[in-house]
Amino acid sequence: MEFHHDTAQLNTPHIFNFAECLHFLDRGYDDCLYTIEGKAVLKPLRIGKEQGLIKISPRSDTLKVERIAGELNLTKATQYVTEWFDLKRELQPFYQLLDQHEQFSWMSTRYHGLRLMGIPDLFEALCWCVIGQQINLTFAYKLKRRLVENYGSFLKHDSTKHYFFPEPEVLAALSVESLRDMQFSRRKAEYIIGIARQFVRGDFSKQQLQNQETYQQMVTQLKTIRGVGDWTANYVLMKSLQKMNCITYGDTGLQSAVSSIMNLDRKPTRSEIENFFKPFRGWESYLNIYLWRKLS
Template identity: 40%
Template sequence: MYWNEQDEQIIIHTPPNFSFKQNLHYLSRSTNECLFHISEDMVRKAITVGECITLIEIKERDEHSLVVDFLGDTRPISSKDREKVAAYIFEWFDLKTDMSRFIELSSNDPILQQAITEFNGLRIMGIPDLFEAMVWGILGQQINLTYAYTLKRRLVEQYGRALEFEGKQYWVFPSPGEIANLSIEDLASLKMTVKKCEYLLDVANLINLGLLTKEMLLETNDIKKAEKKLTSIRGIGPWTANYVLMRCLRFPSAFPIDDVGLHNALKYITGSQQKPSKDEILLLSKAWKGWEAYATFYLWRFLY
């Protein structure tokens, strides 16, 4: 990570092929997002550092760096905690990935050429917290994105924590412990299915008890092993597992091949009257081997 402190600010030095504007556009895709606020050229987000909540504002300083301000009196006193904030931003904005190989293969691929030209600098915006990523994957199962955001807002505003700044509430996602102590009836009151309630409670308990951690999955160093570990959990199928592998664990070869959005994007790009079959997607994606997650994320961009 390449960052430094200047006065009361953190300066994040961004890698080549990074566009703050493109990534801010991705973050703006829903008007019902509850975990950050975007206004013009900046994003504000509350994050948990240890037992405290800090509120950060991220702006582009120049084409090679971002500037991070701490709002109110939430600047961490400890330099180690400020380092954690910088690490979170690197993870959130996917600033550690060298995109040069993906750009090279995309430039010569008939499916990805338009995407890499129009959306150059887009990164896989991450969900650094494993519990949040898994819950978001579960909430999104078999419903449209609009309703998934509604369910997330209900969950966060009912069981998360918030701080107020300039008249706005800034929420942090509830912890596994906070959800593990709930009942199915508690969650069902948010208007989600009983099955989703059960899945959320199972995942909350596993993570809260230390039986599932981000480190365990990363230590497999093998996407198939990590996927198998995730799909062994009730309610976590291949789509949800690959979504988590893609956005939280950052396996570049994660591939949610059954994703409806991916199918719609491919239909748009190819000009086809119907969505591609799984065999057709496998054929098209041969050229993206090792970069399927990035190909998927770039193709999704045509949908918002």
């Protein structure tokens, strides 16, 4: 990794394709927490008390990370990008598994270099899961934008507001009715405010979750949170803690992709999904991501 004032060159792994990662980020859902500009992505970052706006773009075998606004520490910014793009993971073992099975082998070519695009902020990941429960993605992103633009802070650059996800302290102080006015269901409003209050009180944190010894212990701890079931727990562990053995049971997109590959005319059962993923033990999260990619 090389630094030059406001720019860093971040080495990328052998199996990496920025265009595939950008495609996953830019699926037409109007995300309000980053901006796609041509072949680059702009991302506002708040790390501790520092905040800034970075621009990430590809070079031949590196990613160029530019600090274009704010006073954010560039080393911390590159660490965030490394986690966001899951750059430390060696994907060759996963690709070898794909190539061993005819029904999956095409993925290693068609989606070559796609990475598990994370949500490093656990609070954001939990809230996003609650927002997306039992509604289509288009409406979920609309609700997310309303929440962020009403209660998140922003950094202004070239007359454009770049938003940060609302802080737990802000959402913890809300009333249920304030979210109901933005078309959140009463239950979702209660869940989000409840999660925020747990974070404010220190009852829950990413560090506490990471301290659990096993995946099952992490799932169990997450499910103590009101509004968190199997789907949310697995999504959060996959996207925020980068656990590799997660399957988003109950996810309609996953069910659709599995049904298509299995040539079913119905939704697969949980048992069928478990058997479907068995050959990819230890890489379930990546297969999950590649199946989602199949839908777009």
